[in-house]
Amino acid sequence: MNGATNLAPILQLTGVRSGYGDTEVLHGPSIRVGDGETVVILGPNGHGKTTLLRTISGLLPLRAGEMTFAGTPLTGRPPDAIAGLGVIHIPQGDLLFPEMTVLENLLMGSYRAPAWARRQARLEEVFAFFPRLGERQKQLARTLSGGERRMLAIGRGLMGEGRLLMIDEPSLGLAPVIIEELYRRIGEIKASGRSILLVEESAAHVEELADRVYLLESGHVVREGQPNELLADDALLRTYLGVD
Amino acid sequence: MTARPEELTQTTPSPAAPVAGAPVATGVSVRSAGLDRTVLALAVGAALVAPWILHTPYWLNLLVLICIYATVNQSWNLIMGFAGIWSFGQLALFGVGAYTSALLTYHYGVSPFLGTAAGAVAAVLASMVLGLPSLRLRGAYVVLLTLAFHELLRNLITNDTTKWSGGGFGLFGFGQYGLAGLPQTDRMMVFYYAALVLLVLTNLIIWRILKSPLGLAFRALRDAEPYAVARGIPEYRFKLLVFAISAFFTGLAGAFYANFLDAVGPSIFDFGLMMNLLAMIVIGGWGTFWGPIVGTILLLYLNEALRDIDEWRVLIFGLLMILFVILLPQGLIRPLESVADRLGDRIGRRGERAPSGGTTG
Amino acid sequence: MQNLVQATYSGLVLGSIYALMAMGFTLVYGALRFLNLALGALFTLGGYVAWLVAGQWGLAAMLGIVAAFVVVAFVGAGSYQAVFRPMIGRPGWDITTIIASLGLGIVIENVILIGFGPRNKSIPLLLEGGFRVGDLLRVQYQQLLTLAVSLVILLLMGLFLTRSRHGLAIRAVAQNRDAAYLVGTPVHRVFAIVMAISAGLTAVAGVLLSAVFFLNPGVGLAMGLRGLIVTIFGGLGSIVGTLYAAFVIGLLESYVSMYLGARWALPALFAFLIAVLIVRPGGIAGLAEEARV
Numbered sequence: 001m002n003g004a005t006n007l008a009p010i011l012q013l014t015g016v017r018s019g020y021g022d023t024e025v026l027h028g029p030s031i032r033v034g035d036g037e038t039v040v041i042l043g044p045n046g047h048g049k050t051t052l053l054r055t056i057s058g059l060l061p062l063r064a065g066e067m068t069f070a071g072t073p074l075t076g077r078p079p080d081a082i083a084g085l086g087v088i089h090i091p092q093g094d095l096l097f098p099e100m101t102v103l104e105n106l107l108m109g110s111y112r113a114p115a116w117a118r119r120q121a122r123l124e125e126v127f128a129f130f131p132r133l134g135e136r137q138k139q140l141a142r143t144l145s146g147g148e149r150r151m152l153a154i155g156r157g158l159m160g161e162g163r164l165l166m167i168d169e170p171s172l173g174l175a176p177v178i179i180e181e182l183y184r185r186i187g188e189i190k191a192s193g194r195s196i197l198l199v200e201e202s203a204a205h206v207e208e209l210a211d212r213v214y215l216l217e218s219g220h221v222v223r224e225g226q227p228n229e230l231l232a233d234d235a236l237l238r239t240y241l242g243v244d
Numbered sequence: 245m246t247a248r249p250e251e252l253t254q255t256t257p258s259p260a261a262p263v264a265g266a267p268v269a270t271g272v273s274v275r276s277a278g279l280d281r282t283v284l285a286l287a288v289g290a291a292l293v294a295p296w297i298l299h300t301p302y303w304l305n306l307l308v309l310i311c312i313y314a315t316v317n318q319s320w321n322l323i324m325g326f327a328g329i330w331s332f333g334q335l336a337l338f339g340v341g342a343y344t345s346a347l348l349t350y351h352y353g354v355s356p357f358l359g360t361a362a363g364a365v366a367a368v369l370a371s372m373v374l375g376l377p378s379l380r381l382r383g384a385y386v387v388l389l390t391l392a393f394h395e396l397l398r399n400l401i402t403n404d405t406t407k408w409s410g411g412g413f414g415l416f417g418f419g420q421y422g423l424a425g426l427p428q429t430d431r432m433m434v435f436y437y438a439a440l441v442l443l444v445l446t447n448l449i450i451w452r453i454l455k456s457p458l459g460l461a462f463r464a465l466r467d468a469e470p471y472a473v474a475r476g477i478p479e480y481r482f483k484l485l486v487f488a489i490s491a492f493f494t495g496l497a498g499a500f501y502a503n504f505l506d507a508v509g510p511s512i513f514d515f516g517l518m519m520n521l522l523a524m525i526v527i528g529g530w531g532t533f534w535g536p537i538v539g540t541i542l543l544l545y546l547n548e549a550l551r552d553i554d555e556w557r558v559l560i561f562g563l564l565m566i567l568f569v570i571l572l573p574q575g576l577i578r579p580l581e582s583v584a585d586r587l588g589d590r591i592g593r594r595g596e597r598a599p600s601g602g603t604t605g
Numbered sequence: 606m607q608n609l610v611q612a613t614y615s616g617l618v619l620g621s622i623y624a625l626m627a628m629g630f631t632l633v634y635g636a637l638r639f640l641n642l643a644l645g646a647l648f649t650l651g652g653y654v655a656w657l658v659a660g661q662w663g664l665a666a667m668l669g670i671v672a673a674f675v676v677v678a679f680v681g682a683g684s685y686q687a688v689f690r691p692m693i694g695r696p697g698w699d700i701t702t703i704i705a706s707l708g709l710g711i712v713i714e715n716v717i718l719i720g721f722g723p724r725n726k727s728i729p730l731l732l733e734g735g736f737r738v739g740d741l742l743r744v745q746y747q748q749l750l751t752l753a754v755s756l757v758i759l760l761l762m763g764l765f766l767t768r769s770r771h772g773l774a775i776r777a778v779a780q781n782r783d784a785a786y787l788v789g790t791p792v793h794r795v796f797a798i799v800m801a802i803s804a805g806l807t808a809v810a811g812v813l814l815s816a817v818f819f820l821n822p823g824v825g826l827a828m829g830l831r832g833l834i835v836t837i838f839g840g841l842g843s844i845v846g847t848l849y850a851a852f853v854i855g856l857l858e859s860y861v862s863m864y865l866g867a868r869w870a871l872p873a874l875f876a877f878l879i880a881v882l883i884v885r886p887g888g889i890a891g892l893a894e895e896a897r898v
Binding site for chain 3: 383384392515563566570
Binding site for chain 1: 767770773774776777780781783784785786787788789790791792
């Protein structure tokens with residue numbers, strides 16, 4: 001497990017600055033994800049976690065710093081080209097196609113050419129993974145419940161055959177049973193060998209999953225380390241995450 | 245649900261970003277009052293002298309048309325460029341003014357002066373008929389509703405076979421405000437100065453409106469509508485008011501136009517003419533004060549200068565319109581102004597030295 | 606009774622052409638959020654391409670339709686790259702695109718005028734002849750073909766949008782642009798495709814209608830306005846609403862022409878539209894928010 005930090009980086013961020021309008025949200029954090037590694041970024045809401053993911057996937061322009069994916073610079077690339085490299089951004093459930101069915105949403109996940117050819121096989125996998133999505137495949141996405149939307153977002157991400165999955169707060173607003181279910185699934189994705197960059201507000205579910213953890217506060221990385229050392233530090237957690 | 249293209253890479257627009265309305269966010273440029281006065285004095289001086297230099301019926305006719313169209317364009321610019329109302333009913337209101345005056349004089353022997361005033365009032369009434377339902381709607385609907393109003397009027401008049409409105413042939417012979425007996429050049433001179441008064445009056449009042457709290461409110465509405473609405477600016481009533489003001493001058497210009505030409509016909513609703521007027525505003529610089537006037541002068545002149553390549557004229561105007569929207573969305577006026585500013589700096593410096601400069605209050 | 610049947614039939618034929626035309630507006634509005642007022646001129650251009658191919662070169666009339674679609678589709682895509690794409694990201698997108706598209710329409714219309722002259726042209730009928738159904742109805746093969754071509758194209762569009770990869774991408778971009786980006790949709794290419802399809806549909810409408818009436822450089826204006834009426838009436842951007850609206854407007858125009866005279870058709874449409882916008886600005890039957898592109 002500890003060897004994970006020595007893996008060749010698949011994603012390398014150096015001094016990344018980004019934000020909205022006149023407001024800078026990310027003040028230059030540097031973050032690295034090794035090939036096959038699962039990295040979790042913890043931090044309170046509104047401190048730049050989602051902004052970070054949006055910057056990596058190209059939805060927000062990078063203002064300063066560098067980003068490379070598998071050695072390729074991401075700076076200045078449009079979001080569709082970044083997705084084409086294999087960076088799959090799984091949003092919180094708000095970035096679905098509301099007037100399309102579950103099935104159509106999933107198919108859009110395989111839009112890029114190599115994945116499109118194998119969409120049927122992927123579809124079966126996703127339905128096996130989330131049987132609920134299979135039951136609802138003819139339903140419009142906007143009619144789904146919160147948990148189902150999250151499943152759909154993840155399912156759509158799995159359709160893309162990406163090398164790096166970036167998952168935005170899988171536990172947000174979900175019932176505990178569903179959260180556990182979701183994390184079990186994410187654990188299986190990890191076991192399949194893919195790299196994962198996951199952001200969460202609470203440390204509750206990630207200790208098992210994470211190879212390495214960053215704490216992001218006010219747009220800065222304040223700590224980096226192994227989950228067992230970081231998450232065992234009660235004082236740290238109280239300070240940054242407000243955990244009792 | 246669906247992001248607008250301007251948010252292509254940014255789903256959460258910053259509060260400071262312009263949200264709706266015209267592409268030009270600067271409004272009346274804030275420059276020294278001295279320079280404005282200098283420019284104004286020069287412009288008025290030129291306008292007063294021009295007919296004595298261009299003292300032929302051909303040029304005088306062009307000068308009168310410049311004044312009339314500049315009035316219409318400035319009124320259109322007031323609602324489209326400043327108030328963010330995407331009305332394409334401008335020419336329809338112009339036509340309402342022209343036809344009201346013409347019909348009253350032609351059928352009922354009303355004095356043409358009274359008829360002209362009635363034309364302005366009728367245009368205001370028509371603008372209310374048009375504005376009450378449409379100004380609450382989204383922009384695209386306003387475009388269509390006003391276009392529909394325009395086409396409805398055009399069709400009703402063209403299809404009128406009762407001869408009351410003149411139908412496709414139009415009406416003529418309204419006495420030219422009693423000037424019909426004068427020699428042509430003299431008559432044109434009178435018309436020109438009258439048209440100039442109309443233009444200056446319209447511009448003075450629009451200038452006052454733009455400098456007033458109402459004008460400021462409009463710029464707020466145009467540049468950040470949600471913000472302005474949140475600040476309690478009663479958008480709908482403001483829009484109606486400014487729509488009516490714009491219609492008043494447009495109707496006045498239309499009535500004057502009918503009496504000047506001594507004729508009116510459905511060609512007043514010609515779609516090509518509407519596009520021509522739009523091109524004048526866009527090329528001059530919409531949402532700017534001097535832009536529409538400069539654009540009107542330039543395009544009407546070009547229109548004459550390019551007579552030899554008649555069929556290419558409209559094509560060139562269309563092309564210019566596209567190029568300006570893409571490359572110079574603020575129109576010709578910005579580069580012109582920066583030149584004027586540089587000149588103005590020099591004039592201003594000289595003015596400071598000379599005690600009689602009169603630029604400082 | 607005979608008049609009513611005949612007018613209903615004509616209205617449906619007309620409606621099918623309007624549906625093609627309005628689908629052009631709807632697709633562009635749905636995906637790019639702007640009213641492409643150049644479509645009227647593209648309608649005319651389609652007619653002239655077919656006139657050239659079928660009328661002048663003497664090739665098969667069906668080939669004229671195909672040629673019109675292809676040529677005008679390229680013009681549509683080109684106009685996106687040259688005119689509209691540079692404007693993305695600027696303030697005032699809605700109104701500046703309207704102005705640019707008006708300018709584009711003027712340019713296209715005048716290129717046609719310079720190239721082909723102002724005189725009326727007629728496209729040879731795709732099919733000659735017809736038959737009568739008792740005393741009730743006169744049917745021309747040309748009309749049947751028009752109906753068939755329109756309906757087949759609309760059906761193909763429906764399949765394209767729901768079954769094909771690019772069709773799904775168009776709907777995805779229309780519904781949530783950021784989400785479309787995240788799954789790797791090349792948004793600008795999709796926009797260009799939308800502009801191409803919408804221009805092509807309009808061109809086919811142009812061929813079908815000019816084969817019945819006549820062709821001159823100015824025919825696009827009135828047709829563009831009709832297409833716009835249908836689009837707005839259908840709830841701006843709603844495909845299903847647009848289809849309903851196209852046939853409602855086609856029937857309305859046909860009945861007015863039959864009972865009041867053809868010259869009242871357009872005024873009646875405008876009056877009707879103004880009334881509809883005042884009473885129900887969202888389009889007909891609450892379809893506005895349903896079934897977006």
